Amino acid sequence: MDRLPADIAHEAAHFPEPLPLECGLTLPGFTLAYRTHGRLNADRSNAILVCHALTGDQYVAETHPITGKPGWWEAVVGPGRAIDTEQYFVICSNVLGGCMGSTGPASPRADGTLWGTDFPPVTIGDMVQAQARLVSRLGIGRLFSVIGGSMGGMQVLEWAARFPERVFSAIPIATAAHHSAQNIAFNEVSRQAIFGDPHFHAGRYRDHDEIPARGLAVARMMAHITYLSEAALTRKFGRRTRAQGPAAGRTLFDEMFEVESYLRHQGSSFVRRFDANSYLTITRAMDWFDLAADHDGDLARAFHGSRTRFCLISFTSDWLFPTAQLRAVARALNRAAANVSFVEIETDRGHDAFLLDEPDFHRTVSGFLKGCGEQQRKEENVLS
Amino acid sequence: MRLDLALIADMIAPSSRVLDIGCGDGGLIEHLSRTRGCDARGIELDMAEVTRAIAHGLPVMHGDADHDLAQYPDAAFDYVVLSRTLQAVERPREVLRQMLRIGTRALVSFPNFGHWQVRLQLLRTGRMPMTATWNRPWFETPNIHPCTLLDFRALCADEHYVVERWLAIDEAGRRSPWRRSLWLANVFGEQALFLLRKA
Structure with a gap:
């Protein structure tokens, strides 16, 4: 019979304050397991939040403690990589509802019993609310960038819509503003x-x-x-x-x-x-994600007045989140007069291309971040 | 940067909001944002160019003049630039309307089909002209809507656009000497550049 992996101690932050959820229930406090890479600079302006996909976790750029495999995004996050940990302070947390140390169905509640099926139906918005508390706990007001693929990209869009002033730049990758009927x-x-x-x-x-x-x-x-x-x-x-x-x-x-x-x-x-x-829990959160529906059916409203710089990236052979879905997001951002870059990377490796060695994709991410860095310095010079 | 792009850049006031349609690798928007303090963005159809531009730190999105301008709100930009592309779009009149809806001013450059070499070749050989500017055979040219300077001015008059400035340019992108007479420019100018606004 299959057994569960032995409980491994994950680095985590505990939040004793209740977290009201979109379903109407309230979590009486919660824990988020997270990892960081790189160093936060003196003016706290180099923090990047990486959001993981459905089956990802916080082990983005280091050997996984259970599988012993490399981090899920070591191709992209690390010293000298597109998301350069010598330059940026990278945060990655296990989502609310996850099972790698964050509060979820597999974690215990106050009375010591496991949540199991009693765990409330959390949403992408709830995951982002929880992450926002972690980011505040780490002493960061505005993130230099929020980046993620697939469900991670949904979180990126949610971050940009919910906390525009806390997101200087956003890179949603291989994602969409809602889960399609096919995805559901x-x-x-x-x-x-x-x-x-x-x-x-x-x-x-x-x-x-x-x-x-x-x-x-x-x-x-x-x-x-x-x-x-x-x-x-x-x-x-x-x-x-x-x-x-x-x-x-x-x-x-x-x-x-x-x-x-x-x-x-x-x-x-x-x-x-x-x-x-x-x-x-997590697949259900993805199914219910619909950013336009949360804004009276108009996706542009989600980003109205946004000063965030967006870089949307899709892949030609991704049939789970086809380019057309991300193009719809790009057009909504245009309607909101937001600053948006949008590119479709040529590859035959499908949705998973965002996890793999795709040089054009990596060049796009690093170049976009570099451009945002210049812009951020320019704006700071104007302010000072 | 291409010489004709430098001429376009000279017509753009510092710190403006600019959209460059068909921005290629983003040479113009880079120049405008890094030296003129503009908020300059680009649209480009060729995905390799888009990748190159974004990787260079420039805000460029994949799209085209015919389908992506309708998305922008009114007066989102101070200038909307369309260089050497008007003759290749599906609906030039609609593209101009969109440009002057989303932008206060439009900067449009296009190759002049009224150039004397074009006229002479058609007259002499009876075949579609092939010149340095019009250098693709008729069956594979992307230039499906060629026009002359006079044609363009007539369209502007039809649409009640004010021509604030115009220039004739030679193939290398240098300003040509036909500054006063549109009629002469229509014979000797290889390219034309117009600065428009709504009446």
Whole structure:
């Protein structure tokens, strides 16, 4: 039987003040696990908040304590990288509802029992409210930049809409202002896979000392396909097969395609680090995200009067968050007369391209940040 | 920077809000923002140029004159620039209307189809002219709406635009000597540059 990973101590900040949530409930205090890289400068003007995607966490640029793998964005965040930790102070926190040390379904409440399915339905807005308290706790008024891909990009847009004066620049990547019907549909298949696992026990699997590993693995396998592209899968695996044992060829499944084996590995390694209830909570938060709906159906209103400098980046082969969705955000920003850069990076690696080694993408991020740095210094000179 | 862009830059007041449509690698907006204190932004269709411009720290978005101007609010800019692109857009009149809706002034440059070499070649050979300026064969040229200086002035009159300044420019982007007579400029100017505002 699969067990949960041993509890690892994550660096975290605790916030005893209640946090009112968008659903109407209130969290009586909460914890956010976070990591920082680089050094905050004297005038506190070089802080960058990196927002992680659905299954990411705060281990953005260092070896993960559970998987032992490199940080999820080491290609982009680090010394001399596009988000240069020798120049910027980078903060990355595990989202509210997550399972890597932040308050979520897998964490205990006041009476010592786990939240489990009683954890309230949090939203992208709630995640951002929680992060804002962390940023304040770290003594930072205005962030030099807020950056993130996929669900991280939703948080970036939410930050810019909610706290325009606290966001000097924003880089939403491979994202959209709402989850499309197709995205919700994929999430629903993931959730049904989890619900259908007999070890799920209506979300109370911890009381039974079990986890719905099979359902969560299938959810991950399905979702993982949506992060790639046909071209990327073909290049990586084609139709190559491998034998399973000596009886190869005699029965239906003695032989498996390499892509099957890859997906199974993705599924089984995922359940070792991710909590099923967290997965349900966070996918639901993404589904409910609709920035225009929060502003009378007009996305431009979300950014009215914004002085934030935006850089929107999409990828040609991303069919989960297609360029058209981010272009709609760019046009809304135009309607709001905001300062917006927008580029679609040519790649065949699908949605996951934002996590990979894409030189044009990295050049765009570092160049944009450099331009923002010049602008920030110019504005400071005017003020002083 | 291209010489014709320098001429355009000279017509833009310092500290203005500027939109450069078809900004290429952003040479003009870089010049305007770094030396003139302008809030200069760009739109560019070629994705490689967009990437280069953003990577150079310039605010540029992927888009085009025909489809992306309608998004901007009225009077969002002091100047809207369209250099050497008008002849290649789908609906030049609509693009000009949008430029003067979102901007107080429009700066438009375009190659002059009235140039004497163009006229002479068509007359002499009976074939579509090929010159240094008009250098692509008819079946693959992006220049689907060529016009002459006089054509452009007529459109401005139709639309009640005020021509605040105009210049004829040679192919290298130097200002040409035909300053007084639009008729002479229409024969000898390879490119034209107009500064417009609404009446």
